[in-house]
Amino acid sequence: MEHIVSVQFDYYLGLIVLFPLLGAIINGVAGPKLPRRFVHWIGCSAIGLSFVFTALSVHGLYLNAHEGDHGPVYGSIVYDAYQWIYSGGMELDIAFILDPLSAVMLLVITGVGLLIHIYSVGYMKEESGVWRYFCYLNLFCFAMLMLVLGKNMLVTFIGWEGVGLCSYLLIGYWYEDDSNAIAGQKAFIVNRVGDFAFLGGLFLLFYQAGTFDYVELYQYATTAETARLLAPVALPAAILIFIGCTGKSAQIPLYTWLPDAMAGPTPVSALIHAATMVTAGVFLIARLHFLFTFNPTIGYVVATIGTLTAFFAATIAVVQNDIKKVLAYSTISQLGYMFMAVGVGAFTAGIFHLMTHAFFKALLFLGSGSVIHAMGGTQDIREMGGLKEWMPYTEKTFLIACLAISGFPLFAGFFSKDLILWNALTNVHILSVPEAASSATIATLINSTSPVIESGGAVDVTTWASAFHWGFYLMGVLTAGLTAFYMFRLYFLTFRGECRADEETREHLHESPPSMTLPLCALAFLSLFGGWTGWPHFIPKGVPKWLGFGGHGHGGHGAPEYLDWMLGFEHWLDEAFVLSTSHRFAPLFGSHPYTQELIATSVSVAVALSGIGAAWAIYLKNPGLPKEIADSVRGLYDVLMNKYYVDEVYNRVFVQGSVKIGSFMHTFDEVVIDGVLVDGLAWFVEQLGKILRHLQSGNVQRYATYIVLGIVLFALAIRYYQYF
Amino acid sequence: MSWQPTLAHYLILAAGTFSIGLIGVMVRRNALILFMCIELMLNSVNLTFITFSQYRVDLDGQIFGFIVMAVAAAEAAVGLAIVLHIFRQNRSVNVDEVTELQQ
Numbered sequence: 001m002e003h004i005v006s007v008q009f010d011y012y013l014g015l016i017v018l019f020p021l022l023g024a025i026i027n028g029v030a031g032p033k034l035p036r037r038f039v040h041w042i043g044c045s046a047i048g049l050s051f052v053f054t055a056l057s058v059h060g061l062y063l064n065a066h067e068g069d070h071g072p073v074y075g076s077i078v079y080d081a082y083q084w085i086y087s088g089g090m091e092l093d094i095a096f097i098l099d100p101l102s103a104v105m106l107l108v109i110t111g112v113g114l115l116i117h118i119y120s121v122g123y124m125k126e127e128s129g130v131w132r133y134f135c136y137l138n139l140f141c142f143a144m145l146m147l148v149l150g151k152n153m154l155v156t157f158i159g160w161e162g163v164g165l166c167s168y169l170l171i172g173y174w175y176e177d178d179s180n181a182i183a184g185q186k187a188f189i190v191n192r193v194g195d196f197a198f199l200g201g202l203f204l205l206f207y208q209a210g211t212f213d214y215v216e217l218y219q220y221a222t223t224a225e226t227a228r229l230l231a232p233v234a235l236p237a238a239i240l241i242f243i244g245c246t247g248k249s250a251q252i253p254l255y256t257w258l259p260d261a262m263a264g265p266t267p268v269s270a271l272i273h274a275a276t277m278v279t280a281g282v283f284l285i286a287r288l289h290f291l292f293t294f295n296p297t298i299g300y301v302v303a304t305i306g307t308l309t310a311f312f313a314a315t316i317a318v319v320q321n322d323i324k325k326v327l328a329y330s331t332i333s334q335l336g337y338m339f340m341a342v343g344v345g346a347f348t349a350g351i352f353h354l355m356t357h358a359f360f361k362a363l364l365f366l367g368s369g370s371v372i373h374a375m376g377g378t379q380d381i382r383e384m385g386g387l388k389e390w391m392p393y394t395e396k397t398f399l400i401a402c403l404a405i406s407g408f409p410l411f412a413g414f415f416s417k418d419l420i421l422w423n424a425l426t427n428v429h430i431l432s433v434p435e436a437a438s439s440a441t442i443a444t445l446i447n448s449t450s451p452v453i454e455s456g457g458a459v460d461v462t463t464w465a466s467a468f469h470w471g472f473y474l475m476g477v478l479t480a481g482l483t484a485f486y487m488f489r490l491y492f493l494t495f496r497g498e499c500r501a502d503e504e505t506r507e508h509l510h511e512s513p514p515s516m517t518l519p520l521c522a523l524a525f526l527s528l529f530g531g532w533t534g535w536p537h538f539i540p541k542g543v544p545k546w547l548g549f550g551g552h553g554h555g556g557h558g559a560p561e562y563l564d565w566m567l568g569f570e571h572w573l574d575e576a577f578v579l580s581t582s583h584r585f586a587p588l589f590g591s592h593p594y595t596q597e598l599i600a601t602s603v604s605v606a607v608a609l610s611g612i613g614a615a616w617a618i619y620l621k622n623p624g625l626p627k628e629i630a631d632s633v634r635g636l637y638d639v640l641m642n643k644y645y646v647d648e649v650y651n652r653v654f655v656q657g658s659v660k661i662g663s664f665m666h667t668f669d670e671v672v673i674d675g676v677l678v679d680g681l682a683w684f685v686e687q688l689g690k691i692l693r694h695l696q697s698g699n700v701q702r703y704a705t706y707i708v709l710g711i712v713l714f715a716l717a718i719r720y721y722q723y724f
Numbered sequence: 725m726s727w728q729p730t731l732a733h734y735l736i737l738a739a740g741t742f743s744i745g746l747i748g749v750m751v752r753r754n755a756l757i758l759f760m761c762i763e764l765m766l767n768s769v770n771l772t773f774i775t776f777s778q779y780r781v782d783l784d785g786q787i788f789g790f791i792v793m794a795v796a797a798a799e800a801a802v803g804l805a806i807v808l809h810i811f812r813q814n815r816s817v818n819v820d821e822v823t824e825l826q827q
Binding site: 708 | 746749750751753819820823
């Protein structure tokens with residue numbers, strides 16, 4: 001992150017952001033008058049050009065790498081667009097930074113974004129006023145790119161708020177229906193709670209470090225003297241920023257908006273509420289990894305929240321009957337995995353899962369969109385079934401996505417999910433600041449218990465820390481099983497078995513047009529092979545290399561030779577997360593954890609397969625069984641069906657509470673502010689006026705008398721002043 | 725040794741005339757009488773000016789006296805013109821009956 005490459009084409013970074021903005025402006029201003037075909041072309045080519053320049057810049061970043069001690073070092077490309085704020089000692093630029101981390105995000109956003117734009121052309125065919133849709137979609141891409149490319153936290157914040165706005169606009173796209181508009185408002189308001197905390201954390205950091213710049217903040221946090229200054233605010237700042245992330249990334253306690261956000265058009269759910277915007281929280285934590293590894297407490301908070309979210313969202317997804325609701329809860333659950341990863345310091349694993357999740361979850365949403373399209377708007381899976389017959393492409397790609405998310409071997413989700421689970425079990429924080437004079441000083445300053453005891457070069461993990469890590473791992477494995485189960489429940493109920501649709505719908509059933517099936521196929525390809533950039537460490541040397549992935553001779557950090565076949569993806573992000581890989585984490589089982597990786601992987605594959613098998617046995621083999629099971633555990637089923645009554649509790653506590661406070665305030669305003677203060681003052685003045693009006697007789701001589709009396713009183717006052 | 729009036733005598737005389745004028749302004753209703761009372765007050769002020777001028781051997785006070793007399797003359801000219809017009813309109817110079825500007 002510190003190493004900045006200077007290149008000729010740094011303005012490409014500006015162009016990447018500019019094209020979607022131009023697309024949004026053209027469609028927004030001239031859209032209503034343009035023919036439909038033009039609107040499509042402008043919308044798609046804006047994001048397409050953005051994708052081309054992203055690819056060129058990332059390629060340039062790759063070419064400009066120089067050989068470091070541990071293989072190539074990619075550094076980062078910086079582009080200062082213009083000076084934004086210059087005030088006192090503060091200089092703030094609209095500046096962009098391209099490093100391996102933002103490169104991954106950019107490729108996901110523009111790549112998946114492009115496919116979804118193309119898909120939208122087919123999906124929105126029957127809508128009028130489609131210019132509004134493409135304008136918002138381009139604007140969203142612009143904001144998301146700002147968020148990812150920002151070199152300082154305020155540029156990121158612009159993007160952060162921008163994506164929130166576009167999310168609101170697109171959830172309420174069909175605003176004629178009140179419930180859609182309300183869902184949009186809910187998303188916006190819940191996000192405000194998080195954004196408020198995020199701003200607080202941002203200001204706290206600025207107050208202490210005096211800068212918003214990521215590179216400067218990184219240096220501030222990793223230099224011994226300044227790290228000591230940062231220590232007191234690191235925990236509150238990180239917690240506040242994390243609350244912001246729980247809002248944007250739909251984690252406990254601010255996740256309730258995401259299922260309702262499914263009111264928007266399905267491609268929007270795919271782009272915003274699965275692939276890109278909701279991962280912004282994970283990205284931000286990865287961006288600020290030096291802050292989140294500063295104090296182990298933060299990491300455990302993040303990982304605990306992530307694990308709980310992953311598990312509880314998965315349990316809710318098991319019983320939902322709305323195809324998009326299942327996917328929504330599945331997204332929340334997968335995001336929980338990512339937070340688990342970044343919480344234990346496995347940033348690479350978190351970003352890896354972010355990428356593969358973007359592929360297969362976008363595919364799942366687009367597939368469900370194709371189904372909804374064919375079903376004429378029905379989203380209830382109880383009315384589907386047997387769609388395989390009519391929709392071969394959708395069915396096959398959907399199956400690939402289901403296998404990927406379940407963690408079936410060699411599919412994308414398998415690699416990333418197992419990397420996370422293995423890291424959750426083995427990655428333990430070591431409390432140390434690189435270059436710090438004494439880690440003990442920092443430890444006392446941040447006043448936290450170290451999860452690792454270092455003595456004489458050996459590290460010993462404390463009992464409570466290993467309890468946490470076992471908890472993360474076991475919950476994670478359980479969630480993986482649930483994931484496989486509910487995804488295949490969805491698949492079997494939708495595409496296999498008897499068709500339960502009525503005659504009218506059945507006649508209407510058709511495969512979607514090529515503009516929709518082509519993006520599905522492209523995403524299916526990515527869901528199949530997207531994970532191959534990151535092979536597990538235990539795969540014998542040569543296999544990934546033979547396949548053309550992974551492995552630049554990587555043997556640094558004093559790690560064993562296993563690291564020679566380090567996965568390519570991990571190495572690409574290595575430099576971005578140098579803190580997490582070299583300095584601050586100790587494996588729970590000593591320095592050779594790859595056996596554990598093999599065991600962990602085997603366990604999760606077994607769990608995934610049994611999840612798939614259970615779904616097959618329950619939903620395909622014995623169609624009567626689900627009802628029997630539901631009846632036998634009616635209480636649990638109702639709790640899950642009603643999503644743990646969280647919405648009801650929030651409604652009772654926060655919404656009704658706000659209404660109560662509001663009505664109290666209203667009464668207070670009417671009686672005290674308006675009644676006593678405003679009206680009371682007016683009344684007093686009026687009464688005073690009624691008395692004093694008698695003085696104003698219009699008789700000049702009486703006035704003269706008053707003057708004289710006044711002078712006399714004044715004279716007397718001066719004369720006898722001393723006696724008063 | 726003949727009796728010589730002191731500073732206090734002059735000032736008491738001035739204060740007395742001023743008070744007479746003031747009370748006249750406050751209690752009388754006839755516009756002309758009011759004018760005379762105002763002249764009385766102005767002249768009592770003049771007397772004070774001149775007294776102090778003499779007492780402090782300084783000509784400034786006498787200059788003030790002249791200025792006040794000039795202003796009083798001008799005021800009397802304008803004021804009497806107004807009173808004359810009021811009389812033509814109302815057939816009276818009673819100030820209580822002049823109320824047009826009050827509304």
